[in-house]
Amino acid sequence: MTDHTKPDPTEQELFEKVAAALGEAKGIDPAEITLDSKFEQLGVDSLDAMELLFELEEQLDVDIPDAAARQMRTVRDVVVGLGKLIRGEPIELPESPGEPPAAAQA
Amino acid sequence: MTERSVVVTGVGVVSALGLDHGAFWSALREGRSGIAELRGVDPEQVGFRYGAQLPEFVPAEILPDKEDQTLDRCVQVGLLPAREAVADAGLTFDAELGARAAVVTGCAVGGKLTEDGEFRKLYAENKKRFHPLTVPRVMGNAGASRISLEFGITGPVFNLSTACSSANHAIGHAFWLVRSGAVDVALAGGHEAFFCLGHLKAWDALRVVAPDTIRPFCRDRSGMILGEGGAMLVLETREAAQRRGARIYAELAGFGMTSDAHHLTMPSVDGPARAIAAALHDARLEPEQVGYINAHGTGTPANDPNETKAIRAVFGAHADRLAVSSTKSMHGHALGAAGALEGVATVLALHHGVLPPTANFTEADPECDLDYLPNRARAQQVEAALSNSFAFGGLNAVLAFRRA
Numbered sequence: 001m002t003d004h005t006k007p008d009p010t011e012q013e014l015f016e017k018v019a020a021a022l023g024e025a026k027g028i029d030p031a032e033i034t035l036d037s038k039f040e041q042l043g044v045d046s047l048d049a050m051e052l053l054f055e056l057e058e059q060l061d062v063d064i065p066d067a068a069a070r071q072m073r074t075v076r077d078v079v080v081g082l083g084k085l086i087r088g089e090p091i092e093l094p095e096s097p098g099e100p101p102a103a104a105q106a
Numbered sequence: 107m108t109e110r111s112v113v114v115t116g117v118g119v120v121s122a123l124g125l126d127h128g129a130f131w132s133a134l135r136e137g138r139s140g141i142a143e144l145r146g147v148d149p150e151q152v153g154f155r156y157g158a159q160l161p162e163f164v165p166a167e168i169l170p171d172k173e174d175q176t177l178d179r180c181v182q183v184g185l186l187p188a189r190e191a192v193a194d195a196g197l198t199f200d201a202e203l204g205a206r207a208a209v210v211t212g213c214a215v216g217g218k219l220t221e222d223g224e225f226r227k228l229y230a231e232n233k234k235r236f237h238p239l240t241v242p243r244v245m246g247n248a249g250a251s252r253i254s255l256e257f258g259i260t261g262p263v264f265n266l267s268t269a270c271s272s273a274n275h276a277i278g279h280a281f282w283l284v285r286s287g288a289v290d291v292a293l294a295g296g297h298e299a300f301f302c303l304g305h306l307k308a309w310d311a312l313r314v315v316a317p318d319t320i321r322p323f324c325r326d327r328s329g330m331i332l333g334e335g336g337a338m339l340v341l342e343t344r345e346a347a348q349r350r351g352a353r354i355y356a357e358l359a360g361f362g363m364t365s366d367a368h369h370l371t372m373p374s375v376d377g378p379a380r381a382i383a384a385a386l387h388d389a390r391l392e393p394e395q396v397g398y399i400n401a402h403g404t405g406t407p408a409n410d411p412n413e414t415k416a417i418r419a420v421f422g423a424h425a426d427r428l429a430v431s432s433t434k435s436m437h438g439h440a441l442g443a444a445g446a447l448e449g450v451a452t453v454l455a456l457h458h459g460v461l462p463p464t465a466n467f468t469e470a471d472p473e474c475d476l477d478y479l480p481n482r483a484r485a486q487q488v489e490a491a492l493s494n495s496f497a498f499g500g501l502n503a504v505l506a507f508r509r510a
Binding site: 045046047050054066067069070 | 311328408
């Protein structure tokens with residue numbers, strides 16, 4: 001469970017965590033990552049994204065629902081989504097599943 | 107020497123749809139799904155709630171031999187359809203035929219239930235000893251070996267593990283063994299049983315399992331549903347089958363396989379399309395002769411539009427005149443056994459002149475624009491039919507069947 005004795009991390013702190021995890025996983029210079037960076041621009045494919053979310057779930061002790069995970073295409077999507085999960089707020093999803101990013105065909 | 111024609115003379119199936127091929131076919135033609143809430147594992151721990159598990163059965167009733175009851179479930183679901191298929195074919199193996207026979211199985215993940223149980227003892231229950239038969243129970247070839255023992259089959263016996271394409275690779279290689287004259291008869295198929303916490307968690311982590319049900323090719327599809335089971339086919343030459351007056355379900359006419367060399371889990375259009383084309387070429391079939399395709403159709407966001415594009419790439423305008431369905435909507439995705447269940451579905455479709463539907467169909471995804479036989483089977487005698495399997499790792503295997 002999330003440790004409620006500590007203040008929630010700020011958006012900046014979450015951004016730094018995401019950038020650091022991306023940097024570590026994909027060998028990207030964190031200085032090149034911005035909130036608006038798209039996974040596609042960073043060379044992060046769907047499987048990389050699943051691994052990134054797993055790493056962040058572990059670090060922050062949160063569970064990102066599958067449907068929300070599928071919507072995350074930018075660093076901002078992840079930072080905002082994680083912030084909401086940590087604060088216990090719902091993550092809104094568009095009605096249609098949208099264009100499939102898709103982890104895999106299985 | 108002219109090439110030998112290879113035919114299917116016996117089939118056996120255990121799946122969520124029932125414990126023999128009669129029950130399997132009844133459900134398929136009615137569009138009835140075997141998907142239900144998970145049993146034997148806690149859905150809260152797993153992370154998803156639904157699967158296509160075998161109906162409840164009393165092991166002593168269908169496996170009267172005590173020793174068979176101790177086999178890993180994965181082996182049991184291979185042995186049962188092998189017995190059914192051999193009986194269905196009316197075949198008796200003596201030493202001579204046994205030496206001219208092969209067993210080729212597809213089993214991708216092996217004895218996960220045994221493994222999970224032993225690991226639990228070690229890590230959770232602080233026990234020190236493993237069961238001495240753990241290794242022979244968990245090995246991937248346990249099913250192939252048990253089947254060879256059952257019938258005294260002493261020719262080529264092996265297992266193939268190529269994820270979701272395992273059974274198609276197995277049936278395809280067995281077909282080539284018979285066609286080439288290396289053996290006279292083969293038992294080929296796949297078997298898989300893996301509904302244990304340790305393995306289901308791995309699927310949950312990949313985020314590809316649907317929270318409710320599988321809706322292949324639909325706009326609102328949300329992933330796959332895992333299934334367990336096994337299916338076996340008896341393959342022999344047409345000449346031998348005719349000589350002994352055996353019923354011929356269909357001809358297994360061609361096999362094609364390719365690799366994407368593209369991505370570990372994301373499919374390409376080119377790899378599957380080339381596998382379909384290779385199967386047609388091997389079968390000496392023109393695209394226009396194909397009337398039905400049993401699709402890989404996993405219901406994942408990635409597979410379904412990709413498979414649709416691959417079918418269009420091969421069949422061109424004829425793609426609009428053939429029927430495509432995903433029977434995974436009823437028996438679930440049985441991984442290494444998937445191609446065997448679907449191969450039997452395809453053979454029975456040709457035999458009965460009935461094309462099984464895609465169940466749970468709501469509204470087609472605009473990117474999936476073929477005739478997917480939504481929810482209702484169709485009485486239609488087609489000349490030839492394909493069964494597609496496209497695996498993780500980019501491995502594609504396609505079987506081509508022709509009406510007997």
